[in-house]
Amino acid sequence: MNPDPSSIFSTPVLDSAVLVRTERLRIGVLQSELLASYCEIVCDPSTGLYDEEFPKSSEEALQSLQESVATEPFTVEEWNEYGVFAESTLVGVISHRDFPADDGRMRSRVGYHFNAGFQGRGFATEAVRGLVQTLCENGINEIECVVHPDNIPSLALLRRLGFAQVGFDADANEVVFQYTISDETRR
Secondary structure: OOOOHHHHOOOOHHHOOEEEEOOOEEEEEOOHHHHHHHHHHHOOOOOOOOOOOOOOOHHHHHHHHHHHHHOOOOOOOOEEEEEEEEOOEEEEEEEEEEEEOOOOOEEEEEEEEEOHHHOOOOHHHHHHHHHHHHHHHOOEEEEEEEEOOOOHHHHHHHHHOOOEEEEEEOOOOEEEEEEEOOHHHHO
16 A cells, blocks of 8 residues: 555645544654654653653754654655644654554554653643554554553554554564454445
């Protein structure tokens, strides 16, 4: 799956970098000039408290942002990272990696991190809901998230959105959640 976002969404030319719209947010392509705001999210230890790849150093953040800018949205088998914006403020980052499952159907893994100053306002719930809906509308059948068992807010978020706990990876100390859309539901 590598749809052209402009064919999926009817957006004005000035807003062509927007991939998903929700009531209060827009999820869009990251730009290099957002490095300072991006660092506020990915370099802050509290935003990745349960993520072994966080916090990032300034150098790691720059490399990660450059990779995100260079990756075309919805590229299969690559991490696709987008900015979550409330008005013109970058409040979080959300990512997904789409890949074919053993049965040939598409599956996606989703992750998210939000600026500590914007947590607790429902932005993560709204952004994840919007991305999940978009992925499902574009042929993804299963979406999974892995969460540290002590990350109570993320555990609650996933349950609230209808994800079901399907396992526990003891080696990684992660709870595995899955959201499945059936062909009957899609019709």
